[in-house]
Amino acid sequence: MPAIEIRRDTPGLLRLFTALTAVVAVVLLTALTVVMISVRDQVRLIGRDAAPQAATAADLYFALSDLDAQVTRILLAGDGDESASSRIDALGVYRDRGYQADRDLQSSTADSAVTLRLMDGLAVYRQRVGQALAAPSAADRLGYWTQATNLLHQRLLPDAQRLREQSQRRLDDAYAQKSATETTGTAVAVLLGGALVALLIFLQIWMARRFHRLWNPALLAATAISLLLALSATVVLQLQSRQLADGRDAGLGPHLALSELRALGYDAAADTGRYLVSANLSYYRDDFTAKSDCLTGDPACKIRSLDRALSSGSASVTAAASARGGLAQVAGPVAAGRWAAYQAVHQRILALADSGKTAEAVGLLTGIRRGDAAFDFAYFDASVADATETRRQHFDRSLRAAETTLTGWSWLPTLFLTAVLSLLPLAVRPRLAEYR
Numbered sequence: 001m002p003a004i005e006i007r008r009d010t011p012g013l014l015r016l017f018t019a020l021t022a023v024v025a026v027v028l029l030t031a032l033t034v035v036m037i038s039v040r041d042q043v044r045l046i047g048r049d050a051a052p053q054a055a056t057a058a059d060l061y062f063a064l065s066d067l068d069a070q071v072t073r074i075l076l077a078g079d080g081d082e083s084a085s086s087r088i089d090a091l092g093v094y095r096d097r098g099y100q101a102d103r104d105l106q107s108s109t110a111d112s113a114v115t116l117r118l119m120d121g122l123a124v125y126r127q128r129v130g131q132a133l134a135a136p137s138a139a140d141r142l143g144y145w146t147q148a149t150n151l152l153h154q155r156l157l158p159d160a161q162r163l164r165e166q167s168q169r170r171l172d173d174a175y176a177q178k179s180a181t182e183t184t185g186t187a188v189a190v191l192l193g194g195a196l197v198a199l200l201i202f203l204q205i206w207m208a209r210r211f212h213r214l215w216n217p218a219l220l221a222a223t224a225i226s227l228l229l230a231l232s233a234t235v236v237l238q239l240q241s242r243q244l245a246d247g248r249d250a251g252l253g254p255h256l257a258l259s260e261l262r263a264l265g266y267d268a269a270a271d272t273g274r275y276l277v278s279a280n281l282s283y284y285r286d287d288f289t290a291k292s293d294c295l296t297g298d299p300a301c302k303i304r305s306l307d308r309a310l311s312s313g314s315a316s317v318t319a320a321a322s323a324r325g326g327l328a329q330v331a332g333p334v335a336a337g338r339w340a341a342y343q344a345v346h347q348r349i350l351a352l353a354d355s356g357k358t359a360e361a362v363g364l365l366t367g368i369r370r371g372d373a374a375f376d377f378a379y380f381d382a383s384v385a386d387a388t389e390t391r392r393q394h395f396d397r398s399l400r401a402a403e404t405t406l407t408g409w410s411w412l413p414t415l416f417l418t419a420v421l422s423l424l425p426l427a428v429r430p431r432l433a434e435y436r
Helices: 002-077 081-107 112-134 138-211 217-277 282-295 315-320 333-354 358-366 373-406 412-433
Strands: none
Touching: 002 081, 002 112, 002 138, 002 217, 002 358, 002 373, 002 412, 081 112, 112 138, 138 217, 138 412, 217 282, 217 333, 217 358, 217 373, 217 412, 282 333, 333 358, 333 373, 358 373
């Protein structure tokens, strides 16, 4: 009698186990599809919005820094024929940097109030520059120029720094959200995928014992597909995570740090000219030294914004993505060496100015021969620009690799688990038919 009851109960148990397996498969399908679509969208958010906005904010800060440096060059060049080429070059760069700043502000999606304040301040800055260039006397030129450069350093650059920090926080948040989604996805693949595989194995063993058959081909295929899906999903999530993390730590982070250091270099180089325009005001000597300390990675660096780094699980990677380490860390020894060459020229210019040889100092600053300040700075800037572009390309490659890794994973779970759900009836229908 008990044997007969067990036999009669077998169809019910078989249906129960099959239904439970199907429910787990459907839950896994839904959860895994949602996770994969979320990760794909978050990768796109980082690559097409958060990272470009961070780069735009860094580019804006750089453009504003160079804008003022070119104004100083224009004033130093004067109206003489011997410095006409330097003046024309500075005017051209000033115009280009102005367009660059306008473009960055128009494409910024950060704090609209700060952006509007920057636009307004930039218009006032241009007005003061125009007045300085058109002023009839040296005293008037100095007065308008002082207003312009003070406006830039006390209002425009701090606001640009706020936009940069906001964009980097948004980028950090995007990475953090993606990391949380990846953790959820890995848990889904391991736990629910493992549960589905375990149920299929259990069903295989239970049916083998009840029906005295060794293997069920349909269940074997379903188990293999489920195991492949769980393992593949886990590998894909981890692989794209490493690819995008590498893009951040070896590409985007150093790229943003280099943009910051490049802007600092332009602003420091402008201090050389400001020292001459202001009739040897010691503030600009000290300001250059402070900025140069940061460019060389000297612990004496006091610019606190350089402490900003992209978030990372590794302290060493965070340091590598920060401008705090100076040029040698993020741009390499070549760029650091070229900045040292410019420092030497800077000291020569200041020595000439302090000894009353202002004309020679101006000539050394604006000259374009090897050994002149303009030449050495252009040589330095070329190396930093090249390193910055290399880092950007590294991030772009990593982003494309992550997007390629995720290709198809918005529909692959559906394909895999539809096959599993189709195989389940094929596995149990012949056994249930024995009880009819």
